[in-house]
Amino acid sequence: MPDVLVVGGGPAGMAAAHAARRSGATVTLLESGDDLGGQYWRHLPAQRSDPDEREWHHGWQRFLDLRAALVDDPGCEVVTTAHVWSVDRRDGRPPLVHALVGPPDGGDRTPRTFDPDALVLATGAQERTLPFPGWDLPGVFTAGAAQALAKGERVAVGRRVLVAGAGPFLLTAAASLVRVGAQVVGVVEAAGAKRLARGWATKPWRLARAGHKAAELVGYLRVLAANRVPYRTGSAVIAAHGADRVEAVTVARLDPDWSPIPGTERRIEVDAVCVSHAFVPRTELAISTGCALTGDGSVQVDDRQRTTVPGVLTAGELTGIGGVDLALAEGRIAGAVAAGAEPDARDVKRRAVFREFATRLTAAHGVRPGWRSWVDDGTVVCRCEDVTAGALRSAAELTCSQGLRSLKLITRAGLGLCQGRTCGRAVEELLTGVLDPGRTANRPIAAPLRLGELAEHGRTCNREDVP
Helix, strand or coil: EEEEEEECHHHHHHHHHHHHHHHEEEEECCCCCCCCCCCCCCCCCCCCCCCCCCHHCCHHHHHHEEEEEHHHCEEEEEEECCCEEEEEEEEEEEEEEEEEECCCCCCCCCCECCCCCEEEECCCEEEECCCCCCCCCCEEHHHHHHHHHHHHHHCCCCCCEEEECCCCCHHHHHHHHHCCCCEEEEEECCCHHHHHHHHHHCHHHHHHHHHHHHCCCCCCCCHHHHHCCEEEEEEEEEECCCCCCCEEEEEEEEECCCCCCCCCCCCEEEEEEEEEEEEECCCCCHHHHHCCCCCCCCCCCCCECCCCCCCEEEEEEHCCCHHHHHHHHHHHHHHHHHCCCCHHHHHHHHHHHHHHHHHHHHHHHHHHHHHHHHHCCCCEEECCCEEHHHHHHHHHHHHHHCCCEEEEEEHHCCCCCCCCCCCCHHHHHCCCCCCCCHHHHCCCCCCCCCCCHHHHHHHHCCHHCCC
8 A cells, every 4th residue: 555645735735635536545634734725725723713714705614525525534644743854865856855844933843854655745836926017016916815814814914905916816815804904995906908808819619618716706796786895907016105014015017027007106095005926836845855947937747647756646736727617627636646547538628628627727817027017126135134126236236146146145035034035036937037836946955944954854864774
């Protein structure tokens, strides 16, 4: 019976673990949070449960069924608060996986090392926010952070809030803010109407099997209409203003390349702004494992979700941003294959349907290069180390450097607490021709740990004794 390790307890990881168990494998599922569900099914903790929790989620019953099946299965060990911080590559087989189990701010986390027959990485994605002057002011949030606070704590990030960026997730965040009592003064979508039409309305019959997505969209639009929330396309927040916190933002019309159109600027008073322009795969562990990436920085897989590393598979947003339905289908395929079984043909068909949905999502809402024109030399790009766009451009020009390490050492961009998770893609695109997509995601230590924990790992682990 194969031993399958799944890293990530969101929809893709849960589906992979369940499929692997149904195919006869023993499974260990690692989740960094306090409960399964990931960002998609983020919810109140059990001690503060809400009888109306299902009203906050799509597919809530599916989550409850999956979680119960995994937690109650003696052949599946679910380990929460498990933070995978490193992997050790091995030739011809999956790597050793090192994790620390316990609250991230605790001082007595338990180290564990896993030696799986197959490894499924389902580490999901993180938000990408394009920098603009003033984005480092208090009161500027990612849309995901605003939604997490709304869903996980029932807290509104402000009283008068603007939601801006690109993609359907803006509607989700706006609806969550309305539910917790915020006044949403507008939703501002960067993609123009013509581009949205080309992305979504071309050959619409091909999306028939994803019809429930349209129903979800209608539901969000109904919430916006009921609360008189305006929805504007072809526009973006290009600056935030305030002394100690955000007090207003400047919104401008954009051309098709996302460059601001002069003379269209207008100022809107807010006490919070929530911005999300895209999602990017969390590839730290995949890169450390040795998995090859595609041109857009996602993990390269074959038709069975296998990466270029023997015994390592991926599912969900790691292979490209496509939403929960694609994540579930890929998870079930990866779990079955990891256990040595054949994937269900229905999952293969569903994957094809929702990969087309993912392609249309990128076509309609993908980031355009003109955003760089709203970033002046004084705009902070790396918020952790207070590095401006001007400092980045100057360092690249003066040194003629094409090495990430040297640019980091010169400017300190990406060397702060988040290790480039927030600014990485922006740095790559501001230095186009210097850095390739995904370069800043190379982090041998994938999660924060204390020096004492690292020293203890070195003291107790003898690499020669590792199988």
